[in-house]
Amino acid sequence: MICSSRASRMGSACIKVTKYFLFLFNLLFFILGGVILGFGVWILADRSSFIYVLQTSSHSLSVGAYVLIGVGAVTMLMGFLGCVGAVNEVRCLLGLYFVFLLLIFIAQVAAGVLFYFNMDKVKQEMGSIVSKLIRDYKDGQEDSLQQGWDYVQAQGNCCGWVSFYNWTENAELMNRTTTTYPCSCEDRGQVRSPLVKKGFCEDTGSNKTQSGNSPEDWPVYQTGCMEKVQAWLQDNLGVILGVCGGVAVIELLGMLLSICLCRQVHSEDYSKVPKY
DSSP, X not given: OXXXXXXXXXXXXXXXXXXXXXXXXXXXXXXXXXXXXXXXXXXXXXXXXXHHHHHHHOHHHHHHHHHHHHHHHHHHHHXXXXXXXXXXXXXXXXXXXXXXXXXXXXHHHHHHHHHHHTHHHHHHHHHHHHHHHHHTOOTTOOXXXXXXXXXXXXXXXXXXXXXXXXXXXXXXXXXXXXXXXXXXXXXXXXXXXXXXXXXEEEOTTOOOOOSSXXXXXXXXXXXXXXXXXXXXXXXXXXXXXXXXXXXXXXXXHHHHHHHHHHHHHHXXXXXXXXXX
16 A cells, blocks of 8 residues: 555656656747747848848748748747646647657758758859849949848958959949949958948049059959858858757657656546546
8 A cells, every 4th residue: 555655656756757847848949949930030031141142042042931930930839839738737739749749850850951962052052143143233223132242241351252353244343434343342451330332432542544444453352252151151050950950859858758748647547637
């Protein structure tokens, strides 16, 4: 009789420990789901960096942003269901939680594998996107893509993609008869300003008399933006993948705890557990 009572108390304590551990994991799961959703919203809403240039020009990145928003929203919902199911010991919710968590985990792994094997393709697409943007750049045109690239060049202290010579492909710029250069490329030394110049600027300080626009006379940064943009993209995507990896670990632990709690609740007769 004493052994039976002790075993019952131990079983009840085990259920409580598992229940509250599952609640804490799902609370963290809910928060990380919100972070993933925030990444997706950031990609779609950002208007002041290269990510806007890339996502507007590349349909795949926009789709990826919507996928992140969807995964984040579903992750938050699963975290909420897991918290409710754990606290109330509802077997139906725990089982539903496990199934959806498994589906989300499989989808994340598949998306991660696809992204890894398409990373080189994304880097190649960036070069063609920027080259076309520079070639079609119009002075005085209020275009969000142009403004995004101006921001990249001004904040990155760089000019063009591979080098500033990429701007020689712009017919409007090269048809100027005076020394004219992209304003956002202007070499300001160590001076940093929150204001980003747009369009083309004339070098009024030049004393040279010429009949053409020679890029060697431009007072601009000499290095291109390719390495900086790729490093920036790598770092930001690395953060996103890191958060997704952390969510995947929590998902595995959540599935394990939900199964343990579901089996323990099923094996005992608790009047407080709803029967479905």
